[in-house]
Amino acid sequence: MAASSGGTLPEEQVRAMFDRIARVYDLMNSVMTVGLHHRWRERAADLAEVGAGDRALDVASGTGDLAIVLSRRVAPGGEVVGSDFSERMLELARAKAPRIAFEHGNALELPYDDDSFDAATVGFGARNFSDLARGLAEMARVVRPGGRVVVLEITTPAKPPLSWFFRAWFDRLVPFLGRMAGDPEAYSYLPSSVRRFPDARGLAAAMTAVGLVNVRWILTAGGIIAIHAGEVEAE
Numbered sequence: 001m002a003a004s005s006g007g008t009l010p011e012e013q014v015r016a017m018f019d020r021i022a023r024v025y026d027l028m029n030s031v032m033t034v035g036l037h038h039r040w041r042e043r044a045a046d047l048a049e050v051g052a053g054d055r056a057l058d059v060a061s062g063t064g065d066l067a068i069v070l071s072r073r074v075a076p077g078g079e080v081v082g083s084d085f086s087e088r089m090l091e092l093a094r095a096k097a098p099r100i101a102f103e104h105g106n107a108l109e110l111p112y113d114d115d116s117f118d119a120a121t122v123g124f125g126a127r128n129f130s131d132l133a134r135g136l137a138e139m140a141r142v143v144r145p146g147g148r149v150v151v152l153e154i155t156t157p158a159k160p161p162l163s164w165f166f167r168a169w170f171d172r173l174v175p176f177l178g179r180m181a182g183d184p185e186a187y188s189y190l191p192s193s194v195r196r197f198p199d200a201r202g203l204a205a206a207m208t209a210v211g212l213v214n215v216r217w218i219l220t221a222g223g224i225i226a227i228h229a230g231e232v233e234a235e
């Protein structure tokens with residue numbers, strides 16, 4: 001989940017930032033979430049409802065952890081494609097899981113045909129999209145009718161005491177860890193990007209607005225993590 005663009009950066013700067021932090025990304029994820037991110041990815045894969053033989057796309061796949069979870073679910077006979085525009089992140093993903101196809105691609109202009117996947121997921125990537133509606137619409141476009149679009153993201157808890165904990169974690173601990181990791185700029189973007197991202201209800205509305213149906217979500221980690229799922233309308 002680590003760093004984020006803050007939403008206002010031009011795409012080229014977002015890509016360059018992820019190239020820069022790629023080598024510390026996995027370690028930072030594990031430290032910042034005390035390893036819980038693995039559980040959240042499993043929950044996201046549950047909502048993608050993929051099974052043996054299915055074809056799944058993981059958008060903004062980064063170092064590939066969600067794609068790896070999906071690849072276990074689609075075996076035997078299935079296929080997972082991980083797509084990202086940061087070559088450094090893709091290199092690490094390929095080294096971790098050589099059997100998964102990790103491909104260069106912009107989430108706002110996915111290089112895949114309509115209806116070509118059974119499900120598309122994005123983990124901690126959507127808040128970096130310079131155009132959220134376009135990114136969601138692209139995911140919906142490449143998924144077949146009846147297939148699922150899943151968004152795993154950080155969300156801001158509204159009520160104390162979690163909102164207090166969240167502020168301490170994001171405004172103090174995460175920037176501190178970023179300084180330790182040698183990239184204070186990148187890790188100071190994370191809190192601001194999360195604040196700018198729609199809340200759970202708002203994200204559900206954005207998914208519905210691109211034509212997804214049966215949009216629902218679960219909150220976990222005490223309301224800090226939201227996992228949304230919607231279906232591409234069956235014809």
Ligand SMILES: C[S@@+](CC[C@H](N)C(=O)[O-])C[C@H]1O[C@@H](n2cnc3c(N)ncnc32)[C@H](O)[C@@H]1O
Pocket residue numbers: 001002003004011014015018059060061062063064065066083084085086089105106107108122123124125128129130
């Ligand atoms: C915070 S990381 C998340 C990585 C991974 N999905 C995970 O769960 O750990 C965000 C990723 O989104 C990618 N990204 C951001 N905007 C993108 C875009 N428009 N197209 C493709 N990848 C994008 C970045 O390169 C980065 O690898």
